[in-house]
Amino acid sequence: MANIFYGLLEDLGAAPQGSIVLLHACAHNPTGVDPTLEQWEQIRKLMRSKGLMPFFDSAYQGFASGSLDTDAKPIRMFVADGGELLVAQSYAKNMGLYGERVGALSIVCKAADVAGRVESQLKLVIRPMYSNPPIHGASIVAVILRDRNLFNEWTLELKAMADRIISMRKQLFEALRARGTPGDWTHIIKQIGMFTFTGLNPAQVSYMTKEYHIYMTSDGRISMAGLSSKTVPHLADAIHAVVTKAL
């Protein structure tokens, strides 16, 4: 991560002033690799000093650590410094509303007159694009966010989902270790959130699909949320077979 991180800082440092930088707030998709809070602080300082505009994509709040507040920390660091930023939030995963298209765009401006101008520009974009957002999913979210009991219940369920994903990581890691599968698989337990970049190549992925009926993106990304204790052994068998086959 250290080398990758310095590469990231180098690229940010070389970006032209005024660039908009898309940042994944937590549980980075597809890598599952998040900066530490210290690294976020370095990113923040560099971006502010270079006049780069942060645009956060937050699709997994609560899935990384199990806590909404912990996962929001990187965004709040940028809000706290008084600078401008954009945040696109999705409730598709953390509220289980994938089919409802629920999300929010928040824009933090330094001054009220800027906010007014940004809002009128947004309306110009929205009107010809979708005019009115679908209301059903948003109403569900609003009901949950406004009711303390429902909100608390939701945070408990989120934590249970996050913990289950972490336990799937451990089970898969242990299953590969038990089989003596060649390679270092510690990234499975180190990565954060829903996804694991397994490191399997496209030929290996296609072999697993053909021979084991295991389906993943060809870059080797798997969704840990799609695994259960029952299916971990089958996946571990397939990974073991494909890794020892030298494809």
Ligand SMILES: Cc1ncc(COP(=O)(O)O)c(C=O)c1O
């Ligand atoms: C980082 C990230 N942002 C946004 C989305 C999409 O969110 P939505 O389904 O609410 O459009 C996804 C995945 O679906 C994602 O991984």
